[in-house]
Amino acid sequence: MSRARDLGRAIDDTFDDGITSLTFRARDDDNDAGASVLLVTSWDGTTRAYECRDAARAGIARRTMLATHDAPVLCGTFLGTCDRACVGLLDGSARVVCLKSGTTTTLGAHASGPAATIAHDEGGTGYVVTCGWDKTIRVWDPSAEVGDGREVSTTTTTGKCFASDCADGRFVCATSDGQTLAYDVEDLARGGRPTVSRRSSMRFQTRAIAWNATRDGFVAASAEGRCAVEFARADEDAARRFAFKCHRKTEDASSGETVYPVHALAFHPTLGTFATGGGDGYVNFWDGEARKRLAQVGRFPTSVSALAFSPSGAILAIASSYAHEDRENIKPRDVIYLRSVSEDEVRPKKSAA
Numbered sequence: 005m006s007r008a009r010d011l012g013r014a015i016d017d018t019f020d021d022g023i024t025s026l027t028f029r030a031r032d033d034d035n036d037a038g039a040s041v042l043l044v045t046s047w048d049g050t051t052r053a054y055e056c057r058d059a060a061r062a063g064i065a066r067r068t069m070l071a072t073h074d075a076p077v078l079c080g081t082f083l084g085t086c087d088r089a090c091v092g093l094l095d096g097s098a099r100v101v102c103l104k105s106g107t108t109t110t111l112g113a114h115a116s117g118p119a120a121t122i123a124h125d126e127g128g129t130g131y132v133v134t135c136g137w138d139k140t141i142r143v144w145d146p147s148a149e150v151g152d153g154r155e156v157s158t159t160t161t162t163g164k165c166f167a168s169d170c171a172d173g174r175f176v177c178a179t180s181d182g183q184t185l186a187y188d189v190e191d192l193a194r195g196g197r198p199t200v201s202r203r204s205s206m207r208f209q210t211r212a213i214a215w216n217a218t219r220d221g222f223v224a225a226s227a228e229g230r231c232a233v234e235f236a237r238a239d240e241d242a243a244r245r246f247a248f249k250c251h252r253k254t255e256d257a258s259s260g261e262t263v264y265p266v267h268a269l270a271f272h273p274t275l276g277t278f279a280t281g282g283g284d285g286y287v288n289f290w291d292g293e294a295r296k297r298l299a300q301v302g303r304f305p306t307s308v309s310a311l312a313f314s315p316s317g318a319i320l321a322i323a324s325s326y327a328h329e330d331r332e333n334i335k336p337r338d339v340i341y342l343r344s345v346s347e348d349e350v351r352p353k354k355s356a357a
Contacts, residue, residue: 010301012322012343015054015065019338021047021076023323026312026340028056029082040314041068041086041103042321044340045077051091053103056342058318065342071106073099081124081132083146090132090146092119098134100146111146112155114138121177123170125189131156133189135165135177141185143193156193161185169222171215176200176222178210184224186236205232205247212269216292217276223292225266225280233292246295251282267327270311270320277350279320281308283329287322294353301343306336313345320345 024045031039038058042065045051053069075095082089089101096114101107113119117137125131132144143156163181170176176186186200204210208228215222221235221244229251235241251264264283271278277298281287286302302308310323325338 010343011304012320012341013064015067015340015342017052017054017067017340019046019048019050019325021049021338022327023047023309023325023338023340024077025079026310026321026323027080027082028312028314028319028321029086030315031055032086038316038318040316040319041082042312042340043080043082043089043103044323045080045091046338047076047078049073049076051077051080051089051101053086053089056314056319056321058314058316065340069103069106071101071108073108078118078120079122081122082126083124083132084126084130090122090124092122092134094118096136096138098122098132098144112142112144114140114142117164120165121168123168123175125170125173125175128173129189129193131189131193133168133170133175133192135161135168137164139164139179141165141175141177141192143189157195159192159195167210167213167224169214172219174215174219176213176215178204178213178224180209182207182210184210184213184234186222200236202238205234205245206230211265211267214269214271214278216278217271217274223269223271223278225269227265229263229266229282231266231269231280231290248295250280250288250290250297251284251286253284264307264329265327267307267309268311268323270313272313272317272345272350273315274317275350275352277352279311279313279350281311281322283307283327285324287311287320289349291352296353298351298353299349301349304341305339317350318345319343 027043042054054065075093080091098111114136121135141159163179168177212225232247268281289298304324307327309325
């Protein structure tokens with residue numbers, strides 16, 4: 005089912021370079037139902053926060069904070085509250101940002117190369133986990149005093165870390181040499197062994213990875229227009245793992261198929277279905293259990309670089325931001341769209357009786 009040009013409402017803001025990540029968090033005020041904060045990072049060296057609403061005011065966002073850094077910002081995560089975030093920069097540093105004042109402090113840094121991904125183990129250890137191009141996974145304690153006490157552990161990987169996710173005390177990442185690694189964060193902090201260590205089922209670079217709703221498996225998205233649904237337990241993975249093609253286009257039989265990278269991946273917070281965004285400028289909704297595409301949205305003005313569902317799942321934030329897939333160096337405006345999600349786009353298919 006295609007929802008042509010049903011793009012949502014664009015946030016009225018200007019970016020000087022590409023949008024790298026989107027993350028939602030429900031407002032800490034329980035009396036403000038449907039209110040959330042959207043955390044945004046960008047290649048232009050900024051971290052931004054927006055106040056958003058579900059339901060009647062869906063798609064209306066007000067920027068509440070802008071922090072400027074001296075290097076591009078590649079990733080971000082909230083630190084257990086709407087008032088604090090931690091971001092990873094191209095210079096390798098991880099910085100804590102006050103989302104009220106915009107002030108920043110340095111949590112730590114990778115030895116060389118960017119801090120490519122960042123995650124917060126909320127509800128568990130409270131640690132921050134960063135992955136870098138220096139082939140390390142580093143665990144930090146944001147509550148510790150500045151100094152050596154903040155770095156809890158460093159784990160060496162065989163390749164650069166390109167994508168990661170953390171949920172309910174479980175961490176997963178994908179590396180440049182095709183490895184997929186998963187850990188319990190407590191074990192990772194102690195330098196323990198991974199619970200998953202295997203080659204990805206996909207041949208090309210993993211661009212995004214995310215735990216499923218039950219945390220017993222994950223979905224990985226690749227630069228070759230393909231996604232893989234995999235499972236943590238080896239026996240279950242062997243029986244149930246599958247991959248599927250997506251974000252591809254065939255103009256006519258003579259020109260062949262154009263394959264676009266899958267840049268973004270986000271799970272619905274309650275239904276277990278997920279969305280992907282690609283270099284073709286489309287968003288697809290999927291039911292992994294039924295192995296079906298539920299709906300397609302687009303085409304957006306350019307590549308979809310990042311996605312995030314609001315805490316209720318009623319809104320999908322979509323970053324339309326050029327990722328230079330085409331040879332032409334024409335750069336459209338970078339825009340974040342807030343789109344109301346209809347139930348038939350995200351509700352799982354009923355299983356056959």
